[in-house]
Amino acid sequence: MAPSTTTPAARDRDAIEVVAFDAMGVLYSCADDVAELLVPYLRSHGCVLDRPGIAQLYRECSLGKMSSADFWATAGAAGASDEEYCLNHRLTEGAVALLAELEATGVRLVCLSNDVSEWSKLLRERFGLGEYVTDWFVSGDIGVRKPGPEAFATLCRRLDVVPERVLLIDDREENVTAARDAGFQALRFGRPHLSTMDQLRKELRPW
Incomplete structure (x- = not known):
């Protein structure tokens, strides 16, 4: 054989x-959507949280501890929306x-x-x-x-x-x-x- x-x-x-x-x-x-996409998007909508604060808030949302609507509100991102943010992904x-x-x-x-x-x-x-x-x-x-x-x-x-x-x-x-x-x-x-x-x-x- x-x-x-x-x-x-x-x-x-x-x-x-x-x-x-x-x-x-x-x-x-x-690959790093928080740094490359989320932080700039939040800044464009008036968020003044520092990056560690944004990262912590994102982590809580990504564990299901808050809705995306609550995330935008807590981050102070006026007018931000899931639909608009997701348009940045490819x-x-x-x-x-x-x-x-x-x-x-x-x-x-x-x-x-x-x-x-x-x-x-x-x-x-x-x-x-x-x-x-x-x-x-x-x-x-x-x-x-x-x-x-x-x-x-x-x-x-x-x-x-x-x-x-x-x-x-x-x-x-x-x-x-x-x-x-x-x-x-x-x-x-x-x-x-x-x-x-x-x-x-x-x-x-x-x-």
């Missing part, structure tokens, strides 16, 4: 039932094509994201991602954020899947490390040689 040419990584991929994408920095092009080039390609293989596509509930919903509806991504585990809905272990446990519990059969694609090293500690397979997007959807497509082969 000829020796197998299947690599250990390929065999691991064969065991994957669920691919979990991060949102910011993976599906959407802006999809990562090639993201939809890759999702469609993966979905056709029968693997389950989900999103595991630290985000405000209302903003996450607006963005996925705007870009039509719900056509491919079946389940959205958003910190504003589930009340826990990555890299906290409960975020990964919640995904597995709700999908009834063992961690070893989940592949996380995330742009933050601390989330990738925590996912692996939880038993997931994980890839860090945005590092050298894995910073485009075409490169990710090649990494995910033989799917």
